[in-house]
Amino acid sequence: MSSSPERVTIKDVAARAGVSKGAVSLAFNHKPGVSEATRERIFAVARELGWAPSATARSLSSRRVDxxxxxxxxxxxxxxxxxxxxxxxxxxxxxxxxxxxxxxxxxxxxxxxxxxxxxxxxxxxxxxxxxxxxxxxxxxxxxxxxxxxxxxxxxxxxxxxxxxxxxxxDDASAVTEAVRYLAALGHRRIARVGGPHDLGHSAIRARAFADTVQELGLEEARQIGTGFDEKEGARATRTLLLAADRPTAIVYDNDIMAVAGAGVAAEMGLTVPDDLSLLAWDDSQLCRITHPTLSAMSHDVxxxxxxxxxxxxxxxxxxxxxxxxVPTPSLIPRGSTAPAPGAGPS
Amino acid sequence: MSSSPERVTIKDVAARAGVSKGAVSLAFNHKPGVSEATRERIFAVARELGWAPSATARSLSSRRVDxxxxxxxxxxxxxxxxxxxxxxxxxxxxxxxxxxxxxxxxxxxxxxxxxxxxxxxxxxxxxxxxxxxxxxxxxxxxxxxxxxxxxxxxxxxxxxxxxxxxxxxDDASAVTEAVRYLAALGHRRIARVGGPHDLGHSAIRARAFADTVQELGLEEARQIGTGFDEKEGARATRTLLLAADRPTAIVYDNDIMAVAGAGVAAEMGLTVPDDLSLLAWDDSQLCRITHPTLSAMSHDVxxxxxxxxxxxxxxxxxxxxxxxxVPTPSLIPRGSTAPAPGAGPS
DNA sequence: AGCCGGCAGTTAACCGGTAAAGCTCAGATT
DNA sequence: AATCTGAGCTTTACCGGTTAACTGCCGGCT
The missing domain is CATH 3.40.50.2300 (Response regulator)
Incomplete structure (x- = not known):
């Protein structure tokens, strides 16, 4: 109610409790040097006055900050x-x-x-x-x-x-698992829509992706670096799908781009997962509410x-x-991944 | 490189510039009292030493905080x-x-x-x-x-x-618009899945909803208060749809519950929007990527x-x-709202 | 010459705490 | 009795800035 904002400080508490500032400080920091009786009296006064130590002042003199x-x-x-x-x-x-x-x-x-x-x-x-x-x-x-x-x-x-x-x-292992999974489904042209090239984990994933593709003897893989948002995800997907030898599966670096990619596929008349498999990353709710639901490399963010x-x-x-x-993202197969078109069930 | 974290303070700057702390303070706060020449010298030294005023200390003595x-x-x-x-x-x-x-x-x-x-x-x-x-x-x-x-x-x-x-x-107007829209589509049993009862804007929406329903002479409206998350949204939807006189349209208080509601409808064999219209709130991307897309009361959060x-x-x-x-949420009709079952096109 | 005013700075108090050093006094030790 | 000890406080010096009050000095006015 009092509209005058007189701030109550440690000095007020000390005065009211009949001790020095130092004693109040000791009491409040649970340090030895004040008797139990005094400590309680100080706490009582503090409660009465509605005082709590100022974090700003504390961090100036000591080093504690919260x-x-x-x-x-x-x-x-x-x-x-x-x-x-x-x-x-x-x-x-x-x-x-x-x-x-x-x-x-x-x-x-x-x-x-x-x-x-x-x-x-x-x-x-x-x-x-x-x-x-x-x-x-x-x-x-x-x-x-x-x-x-x-x-x-x-x-x-x-x-x-x-x-x-x-x-x-462990992004590298996760990427490897993703590629292996798609390869097992018969996909031989797998692309990847990643984050910006200069981002460290994008680079790690890109390398693991290329390595795994080579190791499995798949066709040379196309990877596109983007800015993580839906527009860039859509654009990258469009680029990939317009190419002569379009991929039959795409791995995305997050879920938002995968969702955008699904939209692009639909817009281009491709059925997911029959014509094109999509694999998302991060696996938020987004992946569960699209149609079809998105398979994803899931981890608990x-x-x-x-x-x-x-x-x-x-x-x-x-x-x-x-x-x-923290645990390696693990594959959650959902509705957006299926055997490659033309490939028999592996 | 120096592993010893000696912090440089205003005092160091003052000493190096051959002035007092006060002068440095004046200079840095662009207050009168220092000559242009001195001010520049101080700034040069500060840059050289990599000094910037400590927000903590400043907020203690002055009142400025960022x-x-x-x-x-x-x-x-x-x-x-x-x-x-x-x-x-x-x-x-x-x-x-x-x-x-x-x-x-x-x-x-x-x-x-x-x-x-x-x-x-x-x-x-x-x-x-x-x-x-x-x-x-x-x-x-x-x-x-x-x-x-x-x-x-x-x-x-x-x-x-x-x-x-x-x-x-203006939640009340938005709710009114939502109900009017659904009524115009022929819906006469409209339900609402809202937030917790004690939340102010939930109450405002609830009241506006009831008022508009009555004003339009629709059937008594069922409203359920929930906790805003997907589970509660699903549960509320289930409750509504299991009732004898189940609604033909449901308005949700956010998008997450609407998405969950769409899932429940599908699980119960109801087709959206033919059997049931759904209207979401807030309109994040979620509404655009579900199938069907969700009509929503949209605003730019x-x-x-x-x-x-x-x-x-x-x-x-x-x-x-x-x-x-800020602008009243406005209706964005998408794929989840349609004329009420049995009602001719309005 | 004497006084005033204003610029350019300095000094010192203060913000609200913490922490180290100092003080006091009761009780134990030698 | 003199000394030591330690619990229980108080004092005091910071922390790193801001700011009000004060000082010195130079130039202009009367």
Whole structure:
């Protein structure tokens, strides 16, 4: 009710409890040095006055903060569209919330801005640690941030993340499994619609894809790198399907592009899965509600995010024991994959 | 490269530039009191040393912060599933990023925790302002937070948000339009699957729905309140369709439940839209990729989020000029709505 | 000459905590 | 009796900025 926002500080609590600021601080941080009786009196006064320590002030003098930072270098629009992010973030949040931590989120335009932001956040004691995502090959964040001493966990394959503890899925194995599966269905021309070339996990998948295709003696594979959104997924699919020797199966790097691809197939008069098999990645709900449903390389993105947050807490606490690999995406066959046209049942 | 993280502070910059801390502060805040020459020298030194003011320290002494807070009182899982949130958040971020602001995000279990959190954030100068969502009727946040003097924008109808500047969509008109549309198609038994009863906008929609049904002389309408997720949407749909006088059209409060509802209809052997019309809300991509595509009350959630952020900046700056209504959701007819079974084309 | 005004800076207090060092005094030790 | 100990606080110095008040100095006006 009081419209005058006089802030109550530790000094008020101390005065009212008849002790010094220091005693209040000790009491609230559960450190020895105050008697049980005094501690309780202090807590009672604090409750009465509605006081809780100011996180800002605390982080200035001590080093404790209850915030972790996440900068995303992607266009805002895409963020809202792709199910992956929110699921990932919700996984992070589920762990943070348990420990009364918040997530500081910011969109940046490029990696330089991202580097500057993390430096600022860390220097200013804004965050206890950071989550780094979307690693490139020779990512500039590795040299720029590694000297900082900032606790961080990197989402990506250890070959990309430098000295940062990594949490990753074994994309190479998953790609291999995907290609093997399609090959077993008789497909000999398999294409792949991936993310941007410079993105580390895209490159890893591309290499694994090419290797597996060669290993199985399939026809030379076409791979297209895109920007992850539906428009680019559709465009890439169109390109692939218009080629003289169009593929009989396409693997996508996320689910949104696969859905778009299904649309393109329909628009071009191709029946999925009879004329064309499609295999999505990430496997959000999207895959289950299309018609036909989309087969996908599925992994639990929510859990992935949670694991990332858990590792970050370990790193911050200094109890980190090494990189974590979360389960490899596994194939969920649904309605969008079938034996290749003309091929007998394998 | 230096593994010793000696933080460079304003003092270092001052010393190196041969001036006092105060001068550096003045220069960096573009306040009068330093000559152009000195200002430039200070900036040069700052760049050389890689210094930028610490947001934490600044927010302690002055009142400036570049963070806005958002607490969400929903289960983490749902966050990842429902497209609405991420789209909304991405809209917010798109505006924040323009102004080098970050979003402080936290999941809470209940409104008491949310209230405590906002108090803590505000008291501790953690945030410049807050975004309040999911208003209940007689929302406890109104009395608890209004005395704080914390700049905030409320996402919800002004009848719910007390003294907080509101940004909202005209749900009542949208519901009316939806019911009128279905009635015009000949539907006389229309049901609604809404959100939780205690959620303000659910109540508003429920009332508008009942009113319009009565006004048009339709049969008494069945409405079910749920928890917004797919399981509950499916369950509610099943309940409605198993009733003796099952509806010929159902309106949903979001898209996820509508999609689930379509699944249930199929499972029960009903053809959409011939036997049953479905109308979704929010209209994310989900609605466009199902089969049949879902008609929806569509609004631009991304833009909604952006508008909320813009209003918040106005409120923080003290230049706020009144609540903002963003465009009313409008009907996008797609493949899931058709004339009622037995009814001639209207 | 004396005074005023304003620019360009400096000083010092303060924001709200934490943490190390210091103080006091009761009870145990020698 | 003198000294040591440790529990229980208080004092004080930060953390890294901002800001109000103050100082010095130069030029212009009366």
């Amino acid at each position: 915030i972790v930072g996440l900068a995303l270098c992607r266009p805002a629009r895409l963020l809202g569209l792709e199910p992956f992010y929110m699921d990932f973030i919700s996984g992070i949040e589920s762990v943070l919330a348990e420990r009364s931590c918040s997530l500081l989120l910011r969109l940046v335009r490029d990696l330089d801005e991202e580097i500057a932001l993390y430096k600022e956040w860390w220097r200013g004691r804004m965050i206890a640690g950071a989550i780094l995502v979307d690693f490139r090959q020779d990512d500039p964040r590795v040299p720029s941030l590694q000297g900082l001493g900032m606790p961080a966990v990197a989402v990506g394959h250890p070959s990309l993340t430098g000295p940062f503890p990594a949490v990753w899925t 929510h859990h992935f995010g949670a694991e990332v947050a858990r590792v970050l807490f370990d790193v911050v606490a200094g109890t980190h024991t090494g990189g974590h690999q | 963070i806005v807070g958002l607490a969400l009182c929903r289960p983490a899982r749902l966050l990842g599933l429902e497209p609405f949130y991420m789209d909304f958040i991405s809209g917010i971020e798109s505006v924040l990023a323009e102004r080098s602001c970050s979003l402080l995000l936290r999941l809470v279990r209940d409104l008491d925790e949310e209230i405590a959190l906002y108090k803590e954030w505000w008291r501790g100068r953690m945030i410049a302002g807050a975004i309040l969502v999911d208003f209940r009727q007689d929302d406890p946040r109104v009395p608890s937070l209004q005395g704080l003097g914390m700049p905030a924008v409320a996402v919800g109808h002004p009848s719910l948000t007390g003294p907080f500047p509101a940004v909202w969509t 991304h833009h909604f989020g952006a508008e909320v952020a813009r209003v918040l900046f106005d409120v923080v700056a003290g230049t706020h000029t009144g609540g903002h209504q």
